[in-house]
Amino acid sequence: MNEDPTTTLMRLRGSIDNIDAALIHLLAERFKATKQVGQLKAEHGMPPSDPAREEQQVARLRRLAEEADLDPAFAEKWFNFVVAEVIRHHTAAADAR
Numbered sequence: 679m680n681e682d683p684t685t686t687l688m689r690l691r692g693s694i695d696n697i698d699a700a701l702i703h704l705l706a707e708r709f710k711a712t713k714q715v716g717q718l719k720a721e722h723g724m725p726p727s728d729p730a731r732e733e734q735q736v737a738r739l740r741r742l743a744e745e746a747d748l749d750p751a752f753a754e755k756w757f758n759f760v761v762a763e764v765i766r767h768h769t770a771a772a773d774a775r
């Protein structure tokens with residue numbers, strides 16, 4: 679028997695809500711780690727950004743995205759968006775010293 683469209687929509691939205699919650703928790707964990715990196719860099723006078731490291735990360739994420747059937751350009755945009763915020767935190771941590 680076919681599922682009622684409203685039931686299907688509710689079921690799919692349940693999955694979307696679970697995935698969004700997981701993404702928020704994963705992002706929170708990532709920022710907990712990068713905040714520690716920011717403190718370390720500020721304490722030791724290291725520059726906030728590391729373009730060579732970012733290049734490696736982008737290449738890896740684009741490869742993973744392709745394997746997962748996700749648009750690699752979207753994966754790169756997402757990474758750059760997150761890293762811009764991380765660098766803002768790192769710069770604020772350095773300026774606070």
Ligand SMILES: O=C(O)C(=O)C[C@]1(C(=O)O)C=C[C@@H](O)C=C1
Nearest residue numbers: 712715727728729731732761764
């Ligand atoms: O690995 C670092 O050095 C970081 O500061 C973390 C991070 C990241 O968020 O992945 C952020 C900024 C750097 O340019 C590179 C990577």
